[in-house]
Amino acid sequence: MSTPAASEKGPKTNIIKKLSEFGAGFSHHHEKYEAVGISEIRRSGGMLSVDGLTFRFPEHFGFCYGVDKAIDMVFETCERFAGRRIFLTDQLIHNPFINGKLREKGVRYLQRDARHLLVTDELRSGDIVVVSAFGTDFRDIESLGACGVTIVDSTCGAIINVWKRVEGYARHGYITIMHGKRNHEETRATVSQAVKEGGSYITIENVAEARELATVVLGELSEADFLRRYPGAAPEGFRFEAATCKMGMANQTTMLKGESLEIQGILRQAFVTRFGEAVTAERFRSFDTICGATQDRQDALRQLLRHPLDLLLIVGGFNSSNTTHLAEIAQGHVPLHHIESADDLRSPDEVRSRDPRTGAVAVRDRAYDPSWTRIGLTAGASTPDVTLVDVIEKIRSFRKNT
Numbered sequence: 253m254s255t256p257a258a259s260e261k262g263p264k265t266n267i268i269k270k271l272s273e274f275g276a277g278f279s280h281h282h283e284k285y286e287a288v289g290i291s292e293i294r295r296s297g298g299m300l301s302v303d304g305l306t307f308r309f310p311e312h313f314g315f316c317y318g319v320d321k322a323i324d325m326v327f328e329t330c331e332r333f334a335g336r337r338i339f340l341t342d343q344l345i346h347n348p349f350i351n352g353k354l355r356e357k358g359v360r361y362l363q364r365d366a367r368h369l370l371v372t373d374e375l376r377s378g379d380i381v382v383v384s385a386f387g388t389d390f391r392d393i394e395s396l397g398a399c400g401v402t403i404v405d406s407t408c409g410a411i412i413n414v415w416k417r418v419e420g421y422a423r424h425g426y427i428t429i430m431h432g433k434r435n436h437e438e439t440r441a442t443v444s445q446a447v448k449e450g451g452s453y454i455t456i457e458n459v460a461e462a463r464e465l466a467t468v469v470l471g472e473l474s475e476a477d478f479l480r481r482y483p484g485a486a487p488e489g490f491r492f493e494a495a496t497c498k499m500g501m502a503n504q505t506t507m508l509k510g511e512s513l514e515i516q517g518i519l520r521q522a523f524v525t526r527f528g529e530a531v532t533a534e535r536f537r538s539f540d541t542i543c544g545a546t547q548d549r550q551d552a553l554r555q556l557l558r559h560p561l562d563l564l565l566i567v568g569g570f571n572s573s574n575t576t577h578l579a580e581i582a583q584g585h586v587p588l589h590h591i592e593s594a595d596d597l598r599s600p601d602e603v604r605s606r607d608p609r610t611g612a613v614a615v616r617d618r619a620y621d622p623s624w625t626r627i628g629l630t631a632g633a634s635t636p637d638v639t640l641v642d643v644i645e646k647i648r649s650f651r652k653n654t
């Protein structure tokens with residue numbers, strides 16, 4: 253285990269940040285969720301022909317390195333600390349199958365208060381708390397430290413890299429402009445790093461919000477009016493002066509790169525228009541913080557869409573940011589179902605799926621048509637291969653029965 257970190261508020265707390273810190277004999281638990289058949293498909297170029305069906309996969313799909321790490325850390329925790337109370341700060345990853353496995357092992361979830369900070373009242377010395385792959389607010393780590401628990405921190409390294417960028421912004425007096433989903437664990441954890449360093453942030457979710465913020469930079473909308481329109485976008489009591497402030501952009505690692513770049517362009521142009529290039533160079537910073545694994549999956553899906561497909565199945569949690577963005581990319585190119593597992597393919601006539609345009613999850617008709625033989629299949633970064641095997645088997649059974 254790593255060197256114990258002392259909390260200023262309480263007893264010493266062990267923090268485990270790497271699998272190797274558990275000591276000799278650790279296991280790579282994520283390998284249990286790989287499937288021989290899917291690994292073979294990866295090796296052989298992404299095609300599977302069976303029962304008159306052709307399944308075509310993109311070059312990159314399924315578990316990313318961050319999810320591998322989180323699964324290794326939490327299941328190793330369950331083995332090493334059997335008999336101790338184990339809590340998670342949030343869902344480990346956004347995948348119902350893996351979260352179900354953890355519930356079966358007795359892992360519990362901590363509650364969050366109205367400010368989205370962890371409620372630690374029920375914790376006692378000797379408990380184990382696993383920080384999810386998304387990370388958590390720096391104030392949570394402080395309060396866990398005060399409880400004398402062991403923290404197993406599975407925060408993905410790609411997210412920690414964004415934190416370093418945000419911390420640097422804060423130290424140099426820049427407001428972090430965060431492109432991300434305000435209610436997403438990763439976004440909350442990332443913007444908290446700005447606060448930790450004495451800075452602040454504004455979270456914007458999409459291009460429309462960026463255009464409104466640009467009108468503030470241009471002096472056309474007051475700062476107070478903007479903050480009133482988006483009450484959850486900045487810390488309580490936050491004030492800023494567009495005429496003098498500095499802004500630095502970051503984004504949630506799983507956003508659409510094109511959208512993040514467009515937002516950067518909108519805000520940068522507003523600075524140039526009002527203040528000129530020289531001032532913009534001084535007062536506006538941008539940096540693309542989309543993670544490589546997310547980008548690989550998005551690019552590979554675009555390549556897959558060049559092939560003729562009758563149906564595209566996108567498999568991943570309905571609350572998984574990277575999976576929902578895969579569905580957005582494919583939307584309009586091909587008939588698609590975004591499903592969480594094979595169970596959502598209820599019958600050839602019935603599918604439970606998420607609409608990528610509205611985000612609504614509903615039961616719809618026409619899961620599979622016998623004339624559909626060319627099936628594209630991809631999966632979000634938190635979807636295990638074993639889930640894909642079940643999806644393939646379900647489509648094969650539909651074909652046989654129709």
Ligand code: SF4
Pocket residue numbers: 316317318319385408409410411505506543544545546574633
């Ligand atoms: S999608 Fe990227 S940031 Fe998220 S866990 Fe995977 S590697 Fe890390």
